[in-house]
Structure formats: C-alpha cells, structure tokens
Amino acid sequence: MPLYSEQQGSNENPTLVFLHGFLGNRKDWQTTIDQLKDSFHCVTIDLPGHGRSVATTASITNGFENCHKLIAFTLEQLNIQAYSLIGYSLGGRIALDYARSQNDPRLQHLILESSHIGLDNETDKTNRYQFDLAWAERFATQSVEESLYQWYEQAIFDDLNYERKDFIIEQRSHNYGVPLASMLLSTSLAHQVCASTFLAETKLPITYFYGQKDIKFKQLAESIPATDTLNFHCFNGLGHNTHQHAPVNYANNIKKIFI
Template sequence: MTRPTLVLLHGFLGAADDWSTLREQLPKVQCIALDLPGHGQATAQCLRQMADFPGWLTQQLARRQTRQYHLLGYSLGGRLALQFAASHPVGLQSLILENAHPGLSTVADRQLRIQSDARWARRFHREALTQVLADWYQQPVFQDLSPTEREQLITARSQNSNRALAKMLCCCSLARQADYQGWIKTSTLPILYLCGEQDRKFRQIGTQLAAACPQVQLTCLAGGHNLHRVTPNSMAAVIRQWLNAFPF
C-alpha cells in the first residue's frame, strides 16, 4: 500500500527527534524528519546564506529518492519550507506551516529584526548556552510554557553547538527572508496553516493569510507556539484529514 510522504522541518534550536511523538500518531504516513543545517546531527552543515536552503533540501530529497511529498515546517522550519515552496520544486503536493512567519513587509521591521537577531547571535556565540536559553524562552512567543517545560527545553537544547546556532540565526534571520505574502496570494499550491490559540501573534498572521488567500486553510488548535509538542494528537488528526484529500 502506498503511503503519503511528509517531510518535517523543525524550528530553531530543535532537531529531527522533535517530531517523534507526532510521527507516532501518523502510522499510515511516511514521515521524513530532517536535522536542519546547524542543528542535531547536521551542525557541520551551516548555510552560508538563506538562499542556499532550497538546494540543500533538494539534495536531501534526492538522496532519499523522494519524488512526491508534502512539506511541514515549524517556525524557522516553516519559513524555510515556504522559501523552498516558492522555488517551485517538482513533486511538492502541499505545504503545511506551523506558526511560521511569511515575511516582513517594511524596511523598518527588517531593521529592527536584524538588530535583535544580531544581539541574540552574539550571545549564542559568546555566552554559556544554558544562560542564553534561559532568556530565550522568556520571550513573549513562549509565554504558554510552564517553568518545568522551560527547564526541560533548556536541558534538551543545551546539546546544540553555540557557534552553529549563531551562524544559523544570522543566516536565516526573518530580516533576510523575502516577503512571501504576495507569492502565497498568487500560488495555487494548497497550504494548511496551523496556529495555536494562545499564540496571538501567529494566530493573527494565519487569520490574515486565510482571509486574503483562498488556497490557505487555517486551523487553530489549543496550545501556544509549539503545537507538535503540546498537542500532537490533535495536530496529527488535522494532518491526516488534510493528506486524505490528495492522491498518492
């Protein structure tokens, strides 16, 4: 029996293993979880520039002889997935974005973001990783985390490489990403946008995209920024329903 293929791209600081619980809920889906450059087992593969990512992912798919697939990306992984989809790859059937930003539309916003990411990158490069992570997870986007969850994430993410994280943060800053809102409006690629009810910022982004783009389906789930961690069962149910609409 042929199964649909779902390629999974984790967020900044994450790793392919982040998807393990969600994958267990998708036994009829062939899931391919990748370590992004600079993360997990791919710390030596840092990109020189964000524009290199489509070529990197194309190579990863070719190695696995993946010809028809759906692409799911969370946060940074979602932004990279969006960039890849906009490069018009052969075989991509749909795009699933989990709390991912489509791109900044003003010069002022880009300047503020590049300054912020540069400050974080300096800290990742120079300071103890546990201390930087303790501050990182105090950002508003992670407000749904409990103290215990924060400590668990800090412990798990401390296995990363300081320098690799600093490089990836500079290379793949949202300020360096193109604004894909125009592309989304004109694209015919089916897009599922997943957002958390407690993540006000990305719930608003998803609502605006769905209102402006008829091919974007918005689904809001209980939880905050990281849905596949806090509500994998509900997220898997939505994904199963989404994939069932496609031939494979």
C-alpha cells in the same frame, strides 16, 4: 553533503517531510510521527547547525538559498518523487520560502506551523536583523544554558510554565552556540522575502496551523486573507509549539488533510 535525515514508515505511502524550528532537531517530531508512520512515509531532516547537521553551515548572505539547495539535494538522495512539506517556526519559514522560490513539481502540499511570512518594509527588516544579531552574539559568547534561559523568557513563550521551560531547556542544551548563531543570522527574518503575494496567487494547497494562546502568530494568521488553496486551523488552548504540546491532535489534523 545532504542534510542528516531519517525515514519512518513505508515509502509506498504518501511522503511527509518535516522541518524543525530553531534550537530543535528531527526528534522534535517523533511523538507526532508515531501517530502517522503507519499511513505515511515520514522523513525528518536536521537543518544546518542543528542535530546531526551541526557541522553544516548556511551562507550568511544567501542562507535561505543554501538551505533550499541542501533540502533539495537531501530529497534527491532519498529518491523522493512526491511529498508534502511540514515546517514549524524557522522550519516553516524555510519551507515557505522553498515553496515560493523553487517551483518544485514534487511538492504537493505545504503545512506551516507558527511561521512568519516575511517582513514587507526595510525599517522592520533592519530592526529585526539587529534583534537577531544581538541574540547571535549571546549564543556565540555565552554558555548554551544561559542563552537558552534568556531565549525562553521571550513573550512568545509565555504559555509555558517554569517546569515546562526547564524541560525544554534540558532537551535543547545539547546544541552548540556558534552554529546556532550562524544559522540565526543566515536565516534571519530580515533576509526572508515577504510571501504575501505568493500566498495570494499560488495554486499549491497550503494549511497554516497556529495556537490560540500564541497571540503574535494568531494575529498574523488572521491578517492573511484565505484563498481557495490557503486554509487555517487554530489549536484551542495551545501556544507557539502545537505539535509538541498536542502531538496526537496535531497528527489527527494532518490525517484529515490527506486521508
């Protein structure tokens, strides 16, 4: 089966395909899409274990490859001939690995938001898998609410105040723990192929978005050498999730790329 997807805007306009982050779903992009759908054909996809794709699982050992096949099949079912791929966090990692490995001639531009490009040594990969395994055990054995409160205590979310965290947790509480645990392990950063060589050599236009307050990904972005086809944009005053905190600004930057 294809992954669950929704389309907004005329398919006669350029197509933008959106991939959400861990714990999210297609609805995370709605406020941004409201600014774009008059000029673009916007496609949102629920990743395995999330939203209406909750019953779809990715292989623990070949999770990225499974996700790529599911995404490609979904786009084929929608008869999309050319598109740009936009991914946030986990969705960005999947999008980057898709671009690196699939050589899809339909893919015209890649936009990554707060996304890791992959680890380049075995020690870091081993440590990361143990980190993800511990979180997977929490999601699989605790209530979703308890796991979410622990998840958003991580340093990467320090820019969020308590009120904002409570709002996000309420939004995310519809998730199911076991599918989340499965997806967390299937697409662990430990399994992601480091894309530094791809980024240095590809002719595919790529834009990397990150927030000024997101120290981890600000440093990561600054460590990646710019090329003729790789550009960076920093959202001043924002943290890890720029598209939800400033959707109009985010949409305007997408328009600047394509219009």
